Amino acid sequence: MAWADPYPGGGFRGGYRDSAGNKRYVKDLDGKTVRYDTKKKAKAAANEKEVDARRKAAAPSEVPMEATTKWGAWWDHLATKRTFDDTDTASTEANIVKKYLRPKWGDIALRDITYKAAKHWVQEGDLKVRPGMSPGYVHRIFSIFNVTIKEALDQEVLTASPLAGVKLPKRHKKPKPYLSTKSNAAMSAHLREDYRDALAFGLETGVRPGELCGLHSDRIDLDRGWMLVAETFVKRRGIIRPYPKDGDVRWVPLTDLACEIAARRLGARDESKGCGFVHSDGLPCSGVLTFMTVRGRIMHPDTMGYHMRNAAEDAKVPRRSPYSIRRGWATRAAEGGLDAFQIAEILGHATLDQAQEYVQQTPAARMKLVAALSKYPQLTVIEGGLGQTSDTQAGSGAKSGAKVDSQTLAQDRGRVRRSAG
Template identity: 25%
Template sequence: MDRKPEFQMPRGVSVRAFKTEERIQVAFSYRGVECRELLPPQKITKTAVQLAGGLRMEIQRKVENGDFVFRDYFPNSSKLAKFESGSGKKVVNLGKLMDAQAAIYERQEANKKMSASTVAAYVKALKSEKMKQWRDRDVSDVAPSEIRAWIAAFNVTAKTAKNFITPMRSIMRDALNDDRITLDPFSRIALPQLLKQTARDSEYKIDPFSREERVKLIEACRPDERPLVAFWFETGLRPSELHALRWSRIDLPGKRLLVDIVQVEKKEQEFTKTAAGTRWVDLSPEAIAALEAQKPITLLANDHVWHNPRKGQFWETADQMRKTLWVPLCPRAGIEYRNPYQVRHTYASSLLTAGENPWYVGEQLGHADVSLVFSTYGKFIHEDYQKPTRQPNLKVV
């Protein structure tokens, strides 16, 4: 049994009283196992228990850093065989937990709790090279120092890094709740500071096409490509929204279209990135002209508005359109390549440069908060932006 000495005991240090002697005991956690180990027989003094406290801190530090060797400290312990042979300790393979986490994300997507794009990013991360080092590890044998080193070596932007970190954090949190580990390694990591120190700055920049470049791009299109490109510049839809657009969502008399479906990773969903993403988008005369030009090609099918002309069917992914349409188009037009998402940026910056109200622009883009318009396109906003230029559309119910 434990005995409480007259002097104060360091945390995790106690004195065990036996029939013939008293021994100092230190408590710590290793590989998910609570350990209470006796130190060699010695006189119980204040100095002895203080040294025991220092020893416990040293053990905890080595456990956290991943370089603690149990035999070096407690060669006669009854737990030694457990740590060296694995007997008596149930190993929980991280690879299996990763596969289970991927399945959870896919169920959340099916239940419309997560977007297809988010699920695709997390599942791709779980199956990536960066995760391989963990797949054969026991979940209880992962030190915070290893996680820190793993994150520091990413060499990606903070946004991309979170695609790897988020699934791993979920796995560790569940393992803690299921008593598979006694310490979540992420609880010992200052993630914001670590990412700030190690993440790479994004090289992506907002670089809209000028009016002259837009004209060149549209003129360089093949006849079966031109309506789509002209329409995209006039509506600024996200690629997922553009690919999913149906003729049934076009209101030509009302000069508007309804965005309520997206298509991501070959999957169609009847909801958009945010609640604000479901919206009416106004159609300019140029956008209407592009739709009229597209009617003979796809209207009779009464399905998707925009087809991949090389296959005669709707676009499946944004990458497909980028490679087969956009990459060849830029050099044909004599334009330095910029990624196709710059079309959306061109639409937004053009409206703001023309004096449109930022709230109206944010609504047209499907932003949940106008602050995103100011932070992304601030340099294009007029000083007198408070002056309303158009009435907001009716909210889509």
């Protein structure tokens, strides 16, 4: 039975017993005990470790490389070799295997997995598209299953893939919801100051939720107005990773509002003490976390989402997730004239296609297109131009530099002709 103990210095650590009955604690890749901010998280992590230890003890030390090997045993053999550096991917895969793959294929021999059975599973069975089972999630589940079959082919356990030709549902592109400045203003009245500042900072910088929660004070240069995005809070593991999702640190410019928020959140805190959280690389921490809750705890993306949903309901605006803040920044940047290459660079995307998913179809974007394709192209009145009167002579007339379309000019000429006649 797994349990949770208080961690020296604050937080909790998860304890369990291995297959031999020895007392163990959950450790990171470097062999250091992991500290969790809640007792529930520590116990859940320990329970997962305990189940994994028992399963490995029950499985043969060497899985026979034969087609008669059952899929469940084959997965257990492969899972020990699959590594994910300081991400939540491992736990996500484990949950998918536990919920969808092992119940369906766990007791079936590799050679008995057929195209017909796989096709029915996808199109008519557990993976049939329905509320709660989106095409994208079907692809995610199937991809893990497909990896195991490809590995069986590579190791010559199977001679042909039973999954070849299985048609997956089409993933339709849909506009992703984003947090607009208008919605954020409405929600701010119903948010605590710590979360209100976090949302506003995200809209000014476009960082990921984990990057915002893991932002250290020594990465912010308020004098120059720049911020280095490096550390990331990995929410399911409760640790700080020393690099972002794409693996490359990046510089992000700070607006005056972003600088103001960062200065307010840091206040007069002693930055020499470090953040107090486990870093996966084991290196000492030289700065405090910029965004903490009013209780002095790390700001968790899930908790941020909870407060955002409640604030949206109270403000009677559409509910939004923490990632919608990032999309809101990208949309604002595109509307303001920032090109796709700059947007991709600041967001930390390797391709323009990735950045394009965050840029939304807004009324302002539509107006630009309509103006470009209009039958009457937009014109600019030049000071001293033909037929222009001074501002003092025509209080309601167009001022220098005002935007006037050719349709309006044609209507004015018509009125002049009629009055002359």
